[in-house]
Amino acid sequence: xxxxxxxxxxxxxxxxxxxxxxxxxxxxxxxxxxxxxxxxxxxxxxxxxxxxxxxxxxxxxxxxxxxxxxxxxxxxxxxxxxxxxxxxxxxxxxxxxxxxxxxxxxxxxxxxxxxxxxxxxxxxxxxxxxxxxxxxxxxxxxxxxxxxxxxxxxxxxxxxxxxxxxxxxxxxxxxxxxxxxxxxxxxxxxxxx
Numbered sequence: 001x002x003x004x005x006x007x008x009x010x011x012x013x014x015x016x017x018x019x020x021x022x023x024x025x026x027x028x029x030x031x032x033x034x035x036x037x038x039x040x041x042x043x044x045x046x047x048x049x050x051x052x053x054x055x056x057x058x059x060x061x062x063x064x065x066x067x068x069x070x071x072x073x074x075x076x077x078x079x080x081x082x083x084x085x086x087x088x089x090x091x092x093x094x095x096x097x098x099x100x101x102x103x104x105x106x107x108x109x110x111x112x113x114x115x116x117x118x119x120x121x122x123x124x125x126x127x128x129x130x131x132x133x134x135x136x137x138x139x140x141x142x143x144x145x146x147x148x149x150x151x152x153x154x155x156x157x158x159x160x161x162x163x164x165x166x167x168x169x170x171x172x173x174x175x176x177x178x179x180x181x182x183x184x185x186x187x188x189x190x191x192x193x
Contacts, residue, residue, distance in 0.1 A: 028054040042096050042103075043186050050103070099183030106185050109176060114192055117169045124162045127155040 028038045029049040039045060045053055098106060134144070134152045144152070180190045 047188060098185045099179060101183075103185070103189060106180055107189050110173075110180075110189060110192060113169055113173045113176065117166060117173065120162055120166045120169065124159065124166065127159055127162070131156050131159065 026038055026040055027042055027045050028036065029045060029052050030036050031046075031049065037045075042050070042053075096102070101109075131152060134148070137144070177190055
């Protein structure tokens with residue numbers, strides 16, 4: 001008797017899950033050979049085809065019961081393929097969102113921060129080299145013009161400020177990376193690939 005009760009409960013649970021709603025987001029693209037590809041994971045779409053992806057967002061799909069037969073193609077829950085408008089940035093038209101932002105936003109944000117870090121590091125290295133050469137020349141008795149002395153003082157004082165800016169930008173990049181990871185942004189975007 002106990003085994004029959006367990007069997008009935010197991011079957012009830014299985015039927016419940018078979019007839020429950022499921023959501024789907026599919027990505028369709030055509031590769032250079034003309035092959036049409038479809039996947040449910042945007043990470044599986046090659047990077048060079050992501051701007052060409054057609055997105056199909058289904059409203060909840062209710063699995064048909066066995067007695068009702070196949071679902072007709074004209075079912076109201078079916079939403080046809082659509083291609084997001086690349087010229088507009090409305091949320092509905094940009095495809096999948098990660099933490100409320102699309103991949104272009106994440107990519108640009110990472111690029112901007114990395115570019116700023118690179119710019120600051122180049123500026124720091126340039127000024128640091130000047131300061132070291134100036135101090136080395138002073139050590140051996142080099143005579144400098146008033147303009148060179150003022151430039152040295154300006155560079156020496158600005159090195160600390162630049163160092164702080166680099167540190168702040170690296171912290172911002174770390175925060176952005178953690179946020180992107182939490183929201184499922186693909187590794188290629190997070191790592192600048």
